[in-house]
Amino acid sequence: MKILVQGKTQGIILKSQHPINFLGTVDKKTGIISDKNHELFDKSIKDKILVFPNGVGSSVGAYTIYSIKSNNVAPLAMICHKADLTVATGCALANIPLVIINDKEFSSLQTGQKISLDTESFNPIAFL
Amino acid sequence: MELTREEESALKGEQGEIMQMAYRILLATGEATDADKLIPIEWAHLSGVNYNTIGDAGEEFLSGISKNARVKVKTTLNPMGFDIDNVSNYGLDDNFISKQLSIRKSYETMGVTPSFSCIPYEIFDIPKGGTQVSFAESNAAIHANSFDNLKTNKESSFSALASAITGKSPYSSLRKEDSPNITIRMKVDNPNELTYGMLGFFAGKVGNNSVNISGVGEMDRRSCKALCGGMGTSGTCAKFLFGDGDSGCEKVDFDKKEMNEIHDELNTAEKGDLITLGSPQLGLEEISELTGKLKGRSFKKRCMIFCPRTVKEQAKKIGYTNELERAGCEILADCCTCLTPLISKDNIDSVTTNSIKGAYYLKNSNGVDVNLKSLSQIIKDETR
Known part of the structure; x- marks a missing residue:
């Protein structure tokens, strides 16, 4: 596991098997996914632990992450399979905990599970 | 670190x-x-x-x-x-x-x-x-x-x-000097800039940091930009090299099937209410080419052209602006199709463009339908 942005939180997982292009896919005022082709279409990422493979596309997606945090509609934390700079720097500036996990860990996480995330802990992800 | x-x-x-x-x-x-x-x-x-x-x-x-x-x-x-x-x-x-x-x-x-x-x-x-x-x-x-x-x-x-x-x-x-671990074999014949945009979009989806691309011939500037624009939209990939790569590289084909899948994902309308050119913005070379291709013809509907301010100023000096405006084009500096606030679904249902990057964001962010056409097709169908 790789820790990109430190923090501690707990909440319910919302998982996507597909990457997210934050710009143009996530509504920055509501935190709702607006891309009809995306598997999380119409779902809100607010106060969830957002699990997804990685961010893709526009570099401005970092501002979208900063905006959803400023508008109080951001996820509590993000957990990705692959690191990308849009998500890494967006979370760094917005202070949203972000960790990168391996294949096996990624498949073990499912929508609806309640977990705690503590980047200081020996086992950062714990099922509740 | x-x-x-x-x-x-x-x-x-x-x-x-x-x-x-x-x-x-x-x-x-x-x-x-x-x-x-x-x-x-x-x-x-x-x-x-x-x-x-x-x-x-x-x-x-x-x-x-x-x-x-x-x-x-x-x-x-x-x-x-x-x-x-x-x-x-x-x-x-x-x-x-x-x-x-x-x-x-x-x-x-x-x-x-x-x-x-x-x-x-x-x-x-x-x-x-x-x-x-x-x-x-x-x-x-x-x-x-x-x-x-x-x-x-x-x-x-x-x-x-x-x-x-x-x-x-x-x-x-x-x-550093990285080497891609994947090679995309271009199999589509007679590609235009739209094909290259879709190739880029495909490459972005399958590649990680960088990819090899084989089977492409000489590309004009419009096609190079379309390839980069498409690739940047769909993935995290930041570089491509032309060639087959090492023998150990995983090979993936980009053929008609792969192309049609992307076309179906992004092309949601049979025709557009207006045309946009630029995403990436047009350079002077493309403006000059467009002027030449029009040869006195005029657009049948609104056509928005996006370019940098320096290009707009040069185009004006050379006389391209006059010709393009005569043909009904709106020339806009400092902005671009991608994430433009100037096209709203309140008064536009669909947009015709040759840009894969533009299509993606018009569809997802502006919420309008998109009709994909290459520039030569646009000139054939949309001017008289």
């Missing part, structure tokens, strides 16, 4: 809040790219300019940091939301215009060159081969790595901003 004593001190906040923020961003960037140190960069190109994309939170953030932040290296800027010369024709509200001008002012205060262009590689001199830069605009990062012999990550708005303020960036694999 190893930091020098001075860098550590900046991270601790001993050099002020701005430097601390910049180093926090660089640290996350370094961890994300497995870099072991920071190295100097010579040119940063920033995204996060259009009020339509960064919103109030972005505008307030930039206004706040511009009080103290100053760029340390040459820094250029992506397009904003409109062309001030003709913004009154497009019904934007006063709030949008004033927030956009505030963003412009913040960047200028920080010492950024207000170039408002997503094609810095076409309007500025390219530094010598191997020069380290930090380009946030995704098509520009890919173009810089693949065609201009420069080195950059596919930076985010914030990593490029942090690089501009510190003059540094993590020494990631893309900044």
Whole structure:
């Protein structure tokens, strides 16, 4: 596991098997996914632990992450399979905990599970 | 990542809040790219300019940091939301215009060159081969790595901003001599710029950091830009090399089937209410070519052309502007199709474009349908 942005939180997982292009896919005022082709279409990422493979596309997606945090509609934390700079720097500036996990860990996480995330802990992800 | 004593001190906040923020961003960037140190960069190109994309939170953030932040290296800027010369024709509200001008002012205060262009590689001199830069605009990062012999990550708005303020960036694999582990074999015959855009979109989906592309012949500038634009939209991939790659490379074909899947994903209308050209913005060469192709014909519907201001000024001097306006084109500097506030689903149902990048964002962000056509097809069908 790789820790990109430190923090501690707990909440319910919302998982996507597909990457997210934050710009143009996530509504920055509501935190709702607006891309009809995306598997999380119409779902809100607010106060969830957002699990997804990685961010893709526009570099401005970092501002979208900063905006959803400023508008109080951001996820509590993000957990990705692959690191990308849009998500890494967006979370760094917005202070949203972000960790990168391996294949096996990624498949073990499912929508609806309640977990705690503590980047200081020996086992950062714990099922509740 | 190893930091020098001075860098550590900046991270601790001993050099002020701005430097601390910049180093926090660089640290996350370094961890994300497995870099072991920071190295100097010579040119940063920033995204996060259009009020339509960064919103109030972005505008307030930039206004706040511009009080103290100053760029340390040459820094250029992506397009904003409109062309001030003709913004009154497009019904934007006063709030949008004033927030956009505030963003412009913040960047200028920080010492950024207000170039408002997503094609810095076409309007500025390219530094010598191997020069380290930090380009946030995704098509520009890919173009810089693949065609201009420069080195950059596919930076985010914030990593490029942090690089501009510190003059540094993590020494990631893309900044070294990396070799792709995947080769895309282009199998589609007689490709045009639309085909290359879809090839790029496909490559972005299957590639990671970089890909090889084999089976492509000579490409014109429009096709090169389309390839970079498509690739930047769909993935994290920041570079391609032409060729077969090592024998160990995984091979993936891009054939009619793969192309049709992307076409079906992005093409949602049989025809458009208006036409947009540019995403990436058009350079002088493309403007000249378009003028030549029109040969006295006129568009049957509105056609918006997006280009950098320097290109608009040159086009005017040479006389292209007259000819394009005669043909019914609206020429817009400083802005682009991608995330434009000038096209609203309130009065437009569908847009015809030859840009895969434009199509993706028109569909997802503007919420309009898209009709994909190559430029030659557009001229054939949409002019008389």
